[in-house]
Amino acid sequence: QVKLVESGGGSVQAGGSLKLACAAPKFVFSNCEMRWYRQYPGKDREMVSSIDSARPFRIHAESVKGRFTVSRDTSTNTMFLEMNTLKTEDTALYICAAICTISSYWGQGIQVTVSS
Numbered sequence: 001q002v003k004l005v006e007s008g009g010g011s012v013q014a015g016g017s018l019k020l021a022c023a024a025p026k027f028v029f030s031n032c033e034m035r036w037y038r039q040y041p042g043k044d045r046e047m048v049s050s051i052d053s054a055r056p057f058r059i060h061a062e063s064v065k066g067r068f069t070v071s072r073d074t075s076t077n078t079m080f081l082e083m084n085t086l087k088t089e090d091t092a093l094y095i096c097a098a099i100c101t102i103s104s105y106w107g108q109g110i111q112v113t114v115s116s
């Protein structure tokens with residue numbers, strides 16, 4: 001069973017920073033595009049950032065551009081999401097995903113709460 005394990009969430013005041021991490025098995029990390037999604041209560045997931053396994057090529061949603069940075073560490077098979085200048089609207093469940101050729105894998109999610 002493939003497990004993606006998120007860590008680093010928590011509560012912070014607006015304007016603050018948090019860094020999320022997602023650990024994945026090596027074969028997934030090396031061959032799949034890794035993504036961060038977030039989900040608000042009662043809403044569908046929305047993609048926040050993605051990073052591929054090769055170049056790496058990064059994509060960030062418009063709502064987080066300039067504030068969030070996705071990165072990956074191949075030595076530890078871990079993807080990171082550095083979140084700066086956090087806003088109350090960034091409060092959500094953040095979910096790590098691995099999008100592979102024939103399947104996708106999802107973490108359980110980790111809560112980020114930004115207070116004013």
